[in-house]
Amino acid sequence: xxxxxxxxxxxxxxxxxxxxxxxxxxxxxxxxxxxxxxxxxxxxxxxxxxxxxxxxxxxxxxxxxxxxxxxxxxxxxxxxxxxxxxxxxxxxxxxxxxxxxxxxxxxxxxxxxxxxxxxxxxxxxxxxxxxxxxxxxxxxxxxxxxxxxxxxxxxxxxxxxxxxxxxxxxxxxxxxxxxxxxxxxxxxxxxxxxxxxxxxxxxxxxxxxxxxxxxxxxxxxxxxxxxxxxxxxxxxxxxxxxxxxxxxxxxxxxxxxxxxxxxxxxxxxxxxxxxxxxxxxxxxxxxxxxxxxxxxxxxxxxxxxxxxxxxxxxxxxxxxxxxxxxxxxxxxxxxxxxxxxxxxxxxxxxxxxxxxxxxxxxxxxxxxxxxxxxxxxx
Amino acid sequence: xxxxxxxxxxxxxxxxxxxxxxxxxxxxxxxxxxxxxxxxxxxxxxxxxxxxxxxxxxxxxxxxxxxxxxxxxxxxxxxxxxxxxxxxxxxxxxxxxxxxxxxxxxxxxxxxxxxxxxxxxxxxxxxxxxxxxxxxxxxxxxxxxxxxxxxxxxxxxxxxxxxxxxxxxxxxxxxxxxxxxxxxxxxxxxxxxxxxxxxxxxxxxxxxxxxxxxxxxxxxxxxxxxxxxxxxxxxxxxxxxxxxxxxxxxxxxxxxxxxxxxxxxxxxxxxxxxxxxxxxxxxxxxxxxxxxxxxxxxxxxxxxxxxxxxxxx
Ligand SMILES: Nc1ncnc2c1ncn2[C@@H]1O[C@H](COP(=O)(O)OP(=O)(O)O)[C@@H](O)[C@H]1O
Ligand SMILES: [Mg+2]
Numbered sequence: 001x002x003x004x005x006x007x008x009x010x011x012x013x014x015x016x017x018x019x020x021x022x023x024x025x026x027x028x029x030x031x032x033x034x035x036x037x038x039x040x041x042x043x044x045x046x047x048x049x050x051x052x053x054x055x056x057x058x059x060x061x062x063x064x065x066x067x068x069x070x071x072x073x074x075x076x077x078x079x080x081x082x083x084x085x086x087x088x089x090x091x092x093x094x095x096x097x098x099x100x101x102x103x104x105x106x107x108x109x110x111x112x113x114x115x116x117x118x119x120x121x122x123x124x125x126x127x128x129x130x131x132x133x134x135x136x137x138x139x140x141x142x143x144x145x146x147x148x149x150x151x152x153x154x155x156x157x158x159x160x161x162x163x164x165x166x167x168x169x170x171x172x173x174x175x176x177x178x179x180x181x182x183x184x185x186x187x188x189x190x191x192x193x194x195x196x197x198x199x200x201x202x203x204x205x206x207x208x209x210x211x212x213x214x215x216x217x218x219x220x221x222x223x224x225x226x227x228x229x230x231x232x233x234x235x236x237x238x239x240x241x242x243x244x245x246x247x248x249x250x251x252x253x254x255x256x257x258x259x260x261x262x263x264x265x266x267x268x269x270x271x272x273x274x275x276x277x278x279x280x281x282x283x284x285x286x287x288x289x290x291x292x293x294x295x296x297x298x299x300x301x302x303x304x305x306x307x308x309x310x311x312x313x314x315x316x317x318x319x320x321x322x323x324x325x326x327x328x329x330x331x332x333x334x335x336x337x338x339x340x341x342x343x344x345x346x347x348x349x350x351x352x353x354x355x356x357x358x359x360x361x362x363x364x365x366x367x368x369x370x371x372x373x374x375x376x377x378x
Numbered sequence: 379x380x381x382x383x384x385x386x387x388x389x390x391x392x393x394x395x396x397x398x399x400x401x402x403x404x405x406x407x408x409x410x411x412x413x414x415x416x417x418x419x420x421x422x423x424x425x426x427x428x429x430x431x432x433x434x435x436x437x438x439x440x441x442x443x444x445x446x447x448x449x450x451x452x453x454x455x456x457x458x459x460x461x462x463x464x465x466x467x468x469x470x471x472x473x474x475x476x477x478x479x480x481x482x483x484x485x486x487x488x489x490x491x492x493x494x495x496x497x498x499x500x501x502x503x504x505x506x507x508x509x510x511x512x513x514x515x516x517x518x519x520x521x522x523x524x525x526x527x528x529x530x531x532x533x534x535x536x537x538x539x540x541x542x543x544x545x546x547x548x549x550x551x552x553x554x555x556x557x558x559x560x561x562x563x564x565x566x567x568x569x570x571x572x573x574x575x576x577x578x579x580x581x582x583x584x585x586x587x588x589x590x591x592x593x594x595x596x597x598x599x600x601x602x603x604x605x606x607x608x609x610x611x612x613x614x615x616x617x618x619x620x621x622x623x624x625x626x627x628x629x630x631x632x633x634x635x636x637x638x639x640x641x642x643x644x645x646x647x648x649x650x651x652x653x654x655x656x657x658x659x660x661x662x663x664x665x666x667x668x669x670x671x672x673x674x675x676x677x678x679x680x681x682x683x684x685x686x687x688x689x690x691x
Binding site: 005011015019020212214216 | 429432433434435436453454457458460462463464466467468469470471472473477480481482484485486487
């Protein structure tokens with residue numbers, strides 16, 4: 001491998017990128033717009049879910065419970081019904097996603113034992129929302145029961161000062177505010193970088209073929225590795241810029257807490273970029289037309305990353321076979337890394353396993369790409 | 379290196395494509411320091427042959443040796459000695475003249491001082507010195523070809539392969555181009571040039587007439603003309619069309635073609651046929667100024683060979 005030839009390819013590529021301002025703009029703006037579009041688009045947080053109440057008792061205590069729901073930002077009481085039939089209808093026509101039923105003996109049981117069951121009915125057609133709603137409802141009820149229990153102790157004649165005020169607080173690790181955005185945004189950076197990175201390089205070789213410059217290029221002594229590194233280098237710089245945009249937007253605009261180190265972020269991001277850029281390059285080598293290469297790059301990077309990287313859909317909830325498949329996906333490791341670096345503040349040592357996987361992945365794709373490139377016309 | 383050894387030797391070179399045989403058992407050799415022409419009409423197999431010589435297209439059969447390197451076995455080794463200029467403009471249109479030159483000089487690892495010196499000289503020779511900062515895409519067809527040649531020459535190749543470099547190029551640029559080639563020959567560079575223009579063939583030291591992927595004849599232009607079966611008859615006439623009509627079907631006459639000031643025809647025996655031609659023209663009252671044996675051009679030879687059933691195919 002000769003440095004001079006590699007540099008010649010890189011300089012040529014930079015000049016071509018620079019003289020094509022439209023593509024350059026797209027390369028720089030795409031991650032920007034995608035971050036905002038998708039960052040707001042996939043917000044899984046629950047806010048003001050319409051709730052249907054069925055108060056079979058009609059007591060002060062039951063009304064107090066409903067007040068707790070109304071007061072929480074997660075729920076809004078949309079309807080009060082008086083029969084199960086009405087309740088079913090409200091859920092069916094989707095005016096309410098959630099219903100609470102207070103049993104007729106609610107106050108009685110609370111007064112006697114200090115606890116009473118409340119029935120929750122959910123529209124589970126949207127699995128995610130249902131799970132979230134149940135979680136939040138539990139939290140609301142827990143808050144309410146703390147209140148009730150305080151009163152109960154009070155009425156038992158125990159001095160209030162003597163009891164620990166019970167607060168049931170569901171503590172969610174690493175994402176205290178239960179902001180799903182904090183989980184999603186770091187993964188989103190991976191999705192966007194996978195998309196943009198592979199797009200950038202998916203055109204490089206097919207463009208030489210389509211413009212007729214390949215024939216002369218392959219008649220020179222340039223080596224496939226020189227060509228590959230020379231072509232990847234400028235796009236790595238562009239990829240760094242794009243990644244920096246995305247990460248800064250994630251940390252500053254979406255206020256995802258960043259607890260890790262910049263060194264870990266830089267190293268892992270570079271590895272990931274090299275992997276996706278190489279994938280784009282490999283496709284460009286294998287597929288003759290520019291359009292074909294860029295579309296296949298879109299399909300092989302975007303789809304698996306969205307579905308299988310654990311970016312929104314948790315990997316541990318996938319079927320075992322699918323879970324095994326995700327190990328083959330480079331973006332899975334970067335999503336893991338980004339979440340860990342952002343939310344847990346993990347350093348390079350703790351992330352050694354995904355880093356190694358990424359490194360192996362990137363090397364394998366590069367070796368494959370360099371070997372697939374034939375310095376021939378057919 | 380032994381002066382007697384050809385610098386380029388192709389033997390039984392064959393290339394098939396799905397529907398056709400593009401190059402069919404081609405054998406020829408080129409001596410050091412000569413301009414060798416691969417001459418033939420479109421589809422004759424010139425480009426396919428050039429690509430195989432340049433090591434960018436593997437042949438189905440046959441062997442190629444360039445400067446003692448086996449191109450089929452070691453194309454990368456051969457590329458150090460060869461400069462190839464494809465038929466289709468292969469430079470980067472979004473790079474300037476200088477940037478293109480620099481790129482190819484770097485790929486061939488030419489020291490930068492040497493590159494400057496050569497680029498300056500070559501660009502001056504082709505009248506392009508003032509266009510060094512212009513994008514290659516904004517050059518005229520002729521200038522693009524001269525830039526292609528400059529890039530091909532910036533690393534001092536032993537062998538220069540030029541695939542139809544003058545196709546679609548204006549006459550002035552074409553003349554410049556050939557002047558540069560003659561200069562290169564003086565420097566000892568071996569040049570293989572393909573062309574469909576038969577008038578250019580006369581400028582080569584030797585040439586191979588190519589047709590249907592085969593060599594019809596391979597010799598010097600002068601010797602080739604001696605291979606002409608029969609003789610070329612030049613009829614000067616102001617009524618070329620009528621003259622052609624009058625003689626086209628006569629026995630022993632073939633390849634009657636209209637030229638600027640009359641008609642050319644090939645006859646099997648000039649002594650016997652000239653009086654017959656004269657008679658035929660007078661018989662239908664076609665005016666003509668002169669009728670005589672002429673010096674055939676390569677084009678005439680080529681046409682006659684195509685029609686000659688005894689010519690090797
Ligand atoms: N890549 C190819 N695929 C299929 N056929 C080809 C290809 N290249 C050339 N041919 C065919 O081979 C023959 C010779 O073509 P070519 O070498 O380009 O001739 P020339 O350069 O003399 O015009 C033609 O019939 C052409 O159609
Ligand atoms: Mg051709």
